[in-house]
Amino acid sequence: xxxxxxxxxxxxxxxxxxxxxLPLKDVVxxxxxxxxxxxxxxxxxxxxxxxxxxxxxxxxxxxxxxxQEDPAPDGLYALGVTAEIVQVLRLPDGLRLIVxxxxxxxxxxxxxxxxxxxxxxxxxxxxxxxxxxREEEAALRSLLDxxxxxxxxxxxxPLETVQSLSGVEGLGxxxxxxxxxxxxxxxAKQELLEKDDPxxxxxxxxxxxxxxxxxxxxxxxxxxxVRKRMEKHQREAWLREQLSAIxxxxxxxxxxxxxxxxxxxxRVAAKKLPKEPREKALKELARLERMAPLSAEATVVRTYxxxxxxxxxxxxxxxxxxxxxxxxxLAEDHEGLEKPKTRVLEYLAxxxxxxxxKGPILCLIGPPGVGKTSLARSIARALxxxxxxxxxxxxxxxxxxxxxxxxxxxxxxGRVIQALKRAGTSNPVLLLDExxxxxADFRGxxxxxxLEVLDPEQNAAFTDHYLDLPFDLSRVLFVCTGNDLAxxxxxxxxxxxxxxxxxxxxxxxxxxxxxxxxxxQLGEHGLRADQFIVDxxxxxxxxxxxxxxxxxxxxDRQIAALCRKATRAVVEGGSGTVFRVDADALPGLLGVxxxxxxxxxxxxxxxxxxxxxxxxxxxxxxxxxxxxxPGKGALLITGRLGDVMKxxxxxxxxxxxxxxxxxxxxxxxxxxxxxxIHVPEGATPKDGPSAGITIAxxxxxxxxxxxxxxxxxxxxxxTLRGRVLPIGGLKEKSLAALREGVTTLxxxxxxxxDLAEIPDEARGSLSWRLVSSxxxxxxxxxxxxxxxPRRLRADERAFPAVEEWREGATQH
Numbered sequence: 001x002x003x004x005x006x007x008x009x010x011x012x013x014x015x016x017x018x019x020x021x022l023p024l025k026d027v028v029x030x031x032x033x034x035x036x037x038x039x040x041x042x043x044x045x046x047x048x049x050x051x052x053x054x055x056x057x058x059x060x061x062x063x064x065x066x067x068q069e070d071p072a073p074d075g076l077y078a079l080g081v082t083a084e085i086v087q088v089l090r091l092p093d094g095l096r097l098i099v100x101x102x103x104x105x106x107x108x109x110x111x112x113x114x115x116x117x118x119x120x121x122x123x124x125x126x127x128x129x130x131x132x133x134r135e136e137e138a139a140l141r142s143l144l145d146x147x148x149x150x151x152x153x154x155x156x157x158p159l160e161t162v163q164s165l166s167g168v169e170g171l172g173x174x175x176x177x178x179x180x181x182x183x184x185x186x187x188a189k190q191e192l193l194e195k196d197d198p199x200x201x202x203x204x205x206x207x208x209x210x211x212x213x214x215x216x217x218x219x220x221x222x223x224x225x226v227r228k229r230m231e232k233h234q235r236e237a238w239l240r241e242q243l244s245a246i247x248x249x250x251x252x253x254x255x256x257x258x259x260x261x262x263x264x265x266x267r268v269a270a271k272k273l274p275k276e277p278r279e280k281a282l283k284e285l286a287r288l289e290r291m292a293p294l295s296a297e298a299t300v301v302r303t304y305x306x307x308x309x310x311x312x313x314x315x316x317x318x319x320x321x322x323x324x325x326x327x328x329x330l331a332e333d334h335e336g337l338e339k340p341k342t343r344v345l346e347y348l349a350x351x352x353x354x355x356x357x358k359g360p361i362l363c364l365i366g367p368p369g370v371g372k373t374s375l376a377r378s379i380a381r382a383l384x385x386x387x388x389x390x391x392x393x394x395x396x397x398x399x400x401x402x403x404x405x406x407x408x409x410x411x412x413x414g415r416v417i418q419a420l421k422r423a424g425t426s427n428p429v430l431l432l433d434e435x436x437x438x439x440a441d442f443r444g445x446x447x448x449x450x451l452e453v454l455d456p457e458q459n460a461a462f463t464d465h466y467l468d469l470p471f472d473l474s475r476v477l478f479v480c481t482g483n484d485l486a487x488x489x490x491x492x493x494x495x496x497x498x499x500x501x502x503x504x505x506x507x508x509x510x511x512x513x514x515x516x517x518x519x520x521q522l523g524e525h526g527l528r529a530d531q532f533i534v535d536x537x538x539x540x541x542x543x544x545x546x547x548x549x550x551x552x553x554x555x556d557r558q559i560a561a562l563c564r565k566a567t568r569a570v571v572e573g574g575s576g577t578v579f580r581v582d583a584d585a586l587p588g589l590l591g592v593x594x595x596x597x598x599x600x601x602x603x604x605x606x607x608x609x610x611x612x613x614x615x616x617x618x619x620x621x622x623x624x625x626x627x628x629x630p631g632k633g634a635l636l637i638t639g640r641l642g643d644v645m646k647x648x649x650x651x652x653x654x655x656x657x658x659x660x661x662x663x664x665x666x667x668x669x670x671x672x673x674x675x676x677i678h679v680p681e682g683a684t685p686k687d688g689p690s691a692g693i694t695i696a697x698x699x700x701x702x703x704x705x706x707x708x709x710x711x712x713x714x715x716x717x718x719t720l721r722g723r724v725l726p727i728g729g730l731k732e733k734s735l736a737a738l739r740e741g742v743t744t745l746x747x748x749x750x751x752x753x754d755l756a757e758i759p760d761e762a763r764g765s766l767s768w769r770l771v772s773s774x775x776x777x778x779x780x781x782x783x784x785x786x787x788x789p790r791r792l793r794a795d796e797r798a799f800p801a802v803e804e805w806r807e808g809a810t811q812h
Contacts, residue, residue, distance in 0.1 A: 016108055019059045019082065020047035021119040026066040028189035029081050029101045031126065032173060033180040040094035041069070046115040048088065048095055057082040059105055059119045062186055073110035079194050080105050082123060104193070124196065126172050136171060139202045146209040147178050153216035157181065172198035175205045182208055241292060260302070261289055267309050274313055277469050281308050300406060307413060307467065312420060316427040316475055320384035323348055333378035334371055335512045336759075340364060340499050344379050347477075359427065359477040361454050363435070363493075365485045366501030367732075369551020373433060375501075376479040380429035385477065388419040393434035398444025401453065403466035413466040416453055416473070427475035435480040436487030447489045454478055454495045503550025503619070503735050505761045509543045510536070517556050525563040530578065532566040534559075537583035545593035546586070548739075550619075550732075558590060565589055604707035604783055611694030612715040612737060612745070613686065614729030619736030621713060622686070624679055624694045626702040631674030639679035642687025649677050652696035654720055655774060656703065663778075665703045675699070690727035692718030693746070696774055697781045706782040713737045714746035714777060722774040726750030731757045738762050746771055746780055749803065770803040 022044050029035055039045055051058045061080030063071045081101040089096040104124040111118045144165065151157045161181065168174050179192045179201075188208065195201035268281045284301050291298040320326060326348055330341045343362065351357050364372040373389070380387035395401075404411035412418070419430055438446045452458045453473060461470035480496060482488060488496070504512065522532060547554040566579035581589065607626040612619060637649050653675060660667050677695060679686055693716040701708050715733055717725040726748045737745055749770040758766075771777050780802065 016120050016122045018111070018118050018120050019057060019105075020051045021059045021061065021107075021110060021117040022047050023071050023076060023117070024060055024062050026062075026186050028062045028186050028193055029060045029083060029099070030176040030180045030189075030193060031081055031101045031103055032176055033101045034086065035099060035101070035180075037097040037099060038094060039097060043070075043116055045095055047117065048085065048097065050116055052085055052088060057084055057102060058099065059083075059107070059121050060099065060101070061107060061119070062190055066186065076107065076110070077190055077194075078107050079124075079190075080107060080121075081193075082121070104196075126170070136199065139199065139206070140171060140174060143174065143178060143202055143206050143209070146206055146213065147181075149213050150181075150209055150216070153213060153220060154183075170198070171202050175201040178209065179205050182212060184208060184212075237292065237294075260293075261285065264288070264302070264305055264309075268305075271309055272314060273308070277308055277313060280469055281305060304406060304466075307417075307421070308469070310421050311417065311467075311471070312424055312426045314472070315425055317385055317425045319348065319351060319427075320382070326382035329382040330378055333381070334375055335515060336504065336508050337371065337375060337501060340375055340379075340501065343497075343499060344382060348383065358456050358460075358474045361456065361478045361480070361496055363480040363482065363488075363496035363498045364501055365436075365482050365498055367503050367550030368483060369549060369553035370501050370503060371551070372481040372501060373431065376429060376431040376481070379477070379479065383429065383477070386423040386425050386428040387431070388423045388428050389431040389433055390415045390419050391433045392446065393437040394439070395446050396439040396441045396443065398446050398449045399465065401446050401449035403464040405465045406468075411466055413464045414449075416462070417464045417467065417471065420471075420476075426472065427477070429477045429479060432478060432480045434482060435492075436482030436484050447492050450492055451495065454480075454492065456495075500731075502731050502759065504552060505735065505759060506540070506543055506739065507761055509552055509555060510539050512552050513539050513542075513555060513559065517552065517559050521556070521560050521563045524560075525567045527563060527566060527570065531570055531575075532563060532579050532581075534562065534581040535583075538581045538586060541583040541586055541593075545595055546590060548595045550735075561590060604710050606705055606707050607698055607702035609694045609698040609701065609708045609781065610710075610713040610742065611691045612713050612733035613688070613690070614732050619729065619732035619734070621736050621740045621742065622679055622691075624677065624691065624698045626695075626698040627676040627678070628702050629674045629676065630672060633671045634674045636674065636676045637678075638676070639682050640685050641679060642685065644689055645679075645687050645691055648689050648692040648718065649695050651720055652692055652699055652718055655696055655718060655722060656699050658720070659722070659774075660703075662775075663700055663704055669703070673703075675702075689717040689725075690715045690729075692716060693724055693774060693777050697777060700778055701782060704782070706784075708781050709744075709783065711742060712744045712746060712781055713740075713742045714781065716746070716748040716771070716777070718774055724748045724771050724773060724777065730754040731759075734758055734762055734766060734768075738765055743767065744769060744780075746777055748772075776802045 022039070024037070027035070027037065039048055047058065050056075059080055060083045061076050064075050064077060065071065068075055082103050082105045083099040083101050085097060086100055087098040103126060105119075105121040106124055107119050107121050109120040111120070144162075147165070148162045151159060151161050165174065165177060168177060175192075175195075175198065179189065182189070182205075184192075192201065192204055192208065195204055265285055268278065268285065273281065284305055288298060288301045288305070291301070323345055327341070327345055330344065334341070340362070343360070347357075347360055364375065366372055376389075377387050392400075399414065401414045401416060403414035403417060413421075416430070420426065420428070423430075432450075435450075440447070452462055456474065459473035459476075462473045463470055485493065485498065485500075518532075518534065519529075522529060542555060542558050546558050549555075562581055566581075569579050570577045587593065607628075609624050611622050611624055613622050614620075635650065635653055637646050641649070656663070656665070657667075657670055660670060677698070679691075694714050696718055697708060697714065700706075715727050715730075717727060719725065730747060730751050731754065734745060743765065744767050746769045749772045752770055755768060769780055771780070
């Protein structure tokens with residue numbers, strides 16, 4: 001017994017040594033353990049570098065608080081290990097180490113050096129002799145058995161880990177190696193490290209192993225139960241597939257009550273569907289019953305059935321039959337616009353006599369801001385129908401109209417069917433906005449797809465690609481809008497009932513501002529009618545000097561600007577403040593006027609004639625200027641003119657050369673003179689033949705020195721023989737002339753029929769001179785010579801006399 005006791009005697013501790021100290025945040029290193037570490041704190045990096053330079057071991061000790069960045073000596077455990085640096089890898093943000101623990105070391109003191117922590121440690125030697133006696137042998141075997149079970153249960157430890165312990169001798173060393181593999185908290189590992197007695201250490205490690213094995217076994221049981229549940233669900237899905245196949249063979253329809261298929265079947269039964277959609281829905285339901293519930297195809301079928309059941313098959317609202325009420329609603333919402341209002345009232349009247357009347361397909365063409373979209377909304381309110389809007393501006397894909405086929409992922413019906421679903425009725429007022437701004441590309445032409453939608457003979461059975469079922473669109477009242485009729489393809493335009501909406505007259509704009517714009521802006525800015533007062537003169541100056549448009553959008557914005565200033569005045573001055581606006585106050589509130597009539601056009605000028613032009617936004621006046629310079633008879637044309645307008649200028653110059661003697665112009669003067677024709681504004685493109693007589697008049701004025709009347713504007717195409725041919729857009733051009741203060745218009749005799757379309761308000765302020773030849777134009781446009789009158793040429797008698805047209809009177 002005495003010899004055995006001497007053999008198990010623990011060696012004495014060695015004398016204390018001073019070594020660099022490396023505190024560890026959440027790591028406990030055991031002797032004989034190789035572990036990677038990351039070092040980022042400056043003191044720790046200095047300690048590693050000092051140990052590397054002196055080839056001395058480091059002292060590794062765990063912190064009591066892992067979150068502490070700079071621990072004090074009392075924040076460190078009293079026992080650590082000495083470690084040898086195996087490898088150092090320098091990184092931008094620190095060092096990556098591989099260290100090997102050597103021996104336990106008891107810390108007897110910590111000294112704060114200039115850059116590092118140094119510890120005075122005493123190495124605790126380890127007994128490396130094999131176990132002596134049966135009791136120690138049994139403890140060692142029990143430890144190995146528990147560790148083998150731990151490795152078997154642990155998902156991340158390989159089985160070779162157990163074999164690596166076969167050559168280890170000594171209870172303490174074996175316990176340290178096993179403890180290093182345990183998944184324990186740092187405090188629990190520190191307790192195992194501080195066990196000096198090998199037998200006590202083995203017992204403590206065995207207890208920790210036993211507890212970890214129980215936890216791992218429980219985790220494995222839980223994972224097994226979860227896996228079994230998943231396998232059960234997969235098995236049930238497989239059985240459902242088998243059951244579905246059996247039911248298909250037996251012709252059974254036995255789905256569970258409350259299932260999604262049963263709900264869809266009940267909805268199909270309750271929905272009043274036409275024959276073909278009902279058959280299609282039942283067929284898709286039968287397909288859905290045979291599909292796996294979670295399959296992608298089942299989702300596609302369910303979405304398709306939802307669309308069929310959501311559409312208003314034959315569900316139509318009732319129209320208001322009272323013509324007086326409809327007329328009152330239209331008058332409340334819009335000033336003027338008599339032609340579209342009359343057309344809607346006629347439709348209502350016919351509906352009272354013929355209930356199954358197909359919906360008309362109206363197309364409102366006019367400049368921006370004249371109320372086309374709001375008129376469509378008022379039509380719906382007057383008829384008592386739902387209103388839906390489909391914007392077609394920029395649409396270039398045919399599928400936007402006819403839908404995508406169901407074979408594509410994310411397929412949907414076209415915009416027409418989607419609008420009907422939102423409306424919930426089969427006879428809404430459907431606005432197809434900006435129909436003239438569609439485009440075509442490799443995906444198809446949406447305008448061609450609209451042919452079926454807007455054809456009364458075909459849209460009773462419109463087939464959307466997604467639905468692949470005929471849907472009745474004949475009861476829908478389609479209202480299309482656009483700015484330029486030329487932007488609508490001919491076949492589509494042939495299916496539309498075009499109603500042109502001209503620009504507003506000044507008096508109409510004033511009425512719209514008083515009745516609609518000012519009250520609306522007062523409401524939007526929180527003002528009362530007695531807090532913001534704008535007089536008639538201010539509104540008139542707003543229209544004349546601050547806006548130049550066919551519609552009223554810019555006028556609305558200017559009124560909103562005034563209301564904002566009124567709101568600020570009321571907030572600063574109190575609710576009793578009254579903000580008054582007159583014509584003289586506008587420059588101080590809105591700045592200098594944006595538009596003003598050219599003063600040069602208010603007096604006769606030589607070489608300058610006023611013409612009239614049509615644009616998609618309304619009519620405009622334009623000045624044609626001619627400048628002469630000595631040269632060789634060259635012709636220069638500027639002002640960004642198109643080819644047609646350039647040809648009109650060449651034809652006008654040819655006419656002038658052919659009639660130079662009659663105009664009093666020497667032929668040699670034409671040959672020695674360069675002609676420059678310019679049409680302001682130079683940045684705006686211009687084209688068309690209607691400026692022919694204007695260019696010829698400016699040329700004649702420049703060569704003869706006779707000024708052109710300032711109160712007269714003209715439009716007409718000129719031929720080489722001097723004939724004046726009809727033009728288009730006379731209504732818009734007349735309104736533009738009235739807006740600019742021109743009172744007399746020279747127009748082709750062939751446009752006499754178009755005078756009936758001029759609004760009544762404009763007829764009383766304008767007079768039209770209907771001409772057939774260029775000579776007649778020059779007589780009217782050029783100021784008379786100071787000398788005696790010119791004799792009439794024989795060829796002038798071949799043309800009818802000039803006719804003046806005024807409202808209620810025709811003069812020759």
